[in-house]
Amino acid sequence: MKLDRIDLKILKHLQANGRITNIQLADAVGLSASPCLVRVKRMEAAGVIIGYEARFDLAKLGNFVTAYAEVTLQNHRRNEASRFERAVCQIDEVVEFHMVNGKYDYLMKIVAPGYEGPAGVMEEIWNADLGVKSYSVFIVTSTPIKNRPLSIEC
Template identity: 50%
Template sequence: MADRKLDDIDRRILAALQADGRMTAQQLADRVGLSPSPCARRVRLLEEAGVVKGYVAVIDQAKVGLPISVFASVKLERQREDDLDRFSQAVARWPEVVDCYLMTGQRDYLLRIVVSDLESYERFIKDKLTRLDGVASIESSFALGQVKRSHALPILQPSYKRTD
C-alpha cells in the first residue's frame, strides 16, 4: 500500500471513517459499496500503511473545563537542528499544547495551547515555555471564538497536483 496511490474506494473509506470512526464494519462496507470482508481488508491495509493513524473521540473543550485557546508564536534564539529538536521534544511533553507547527517566516513555531483560565496560561508561560533554553520571544493571541474546526481532511476533493 505504501507504494501505490489511494483509489476511489480507499478515499471513500477514509471519508466515511472521518465522519464516523465508530461505525460497524457492515455499515462502512454498505456506505462504500463493498462487501464486509474486502472492506475490512482495505481498512486493515490503510491502518498498516499508516494512512489511518488511530481512532479518537472528539471532545468539546469548553465542556471539560478548558474553554481558552491561545495561539503562541515562538521565536528561538537560533534555528540549529539541536535547538529545534530540544524545543520539539519539550513541547511534546506538555499536554496543554494540543497543536504545534514548525513555521516559515518571522516565527519559528506556532502553538495552540488549551487552558482553563488566564492564570493557567500564565503558569504555563512562566513554568514551562520561558524556562526552555533558546526561546527568544513569545507572542500570544487569544481566540475569541471558534468559527470552524474540523478533524476531517478533504479526502474526496479533487487533487491540486500539477499533471504536466
C-alpha cells in the first residue's frame, strides 16, 4: 500500500493518541471527517494499522518483573524451531518473541510476577525438552525509554 503525506500524518497522530476521535483526527491532519475515516479504514483493511491498545504501569498492577531471555537451540532444523516456537507461543508471560540472527536464535520479553517469575518461565521451557542448548536471562532494573513513538516523517 502506498502511503501519502496525509496518511503518515494520520498514523503519527494515532500513534500519539489511539483514542482520538475521528473529528479531532481529521481536524489535526487538515481533512473533513468522512475522508479521514475512509483513509483510516483503508489502512486498517490493508494491515498498516493492526490494532489499538491500552498501556499499563506494571508497578501499579502488582509485583511484576520484566526480563529478556536469549535462547540458543541445539540445532537449526526448521521442524525443531517450529516446535520450540509453538510451545513458547503458548506461554502467557512471554509478551514478545523474536527470531534473531547473531550469537543466539531467539529473544523473548517475559513479564511475570516477582523475580522468580521469569526464571520459572525459563525453567518451564528448559524442562519441556524443546531443544534448548543454552539461555541467558536479563532482569530489567530500569527503563529510561518506554514506548517511544516511531519517528514518522510526514
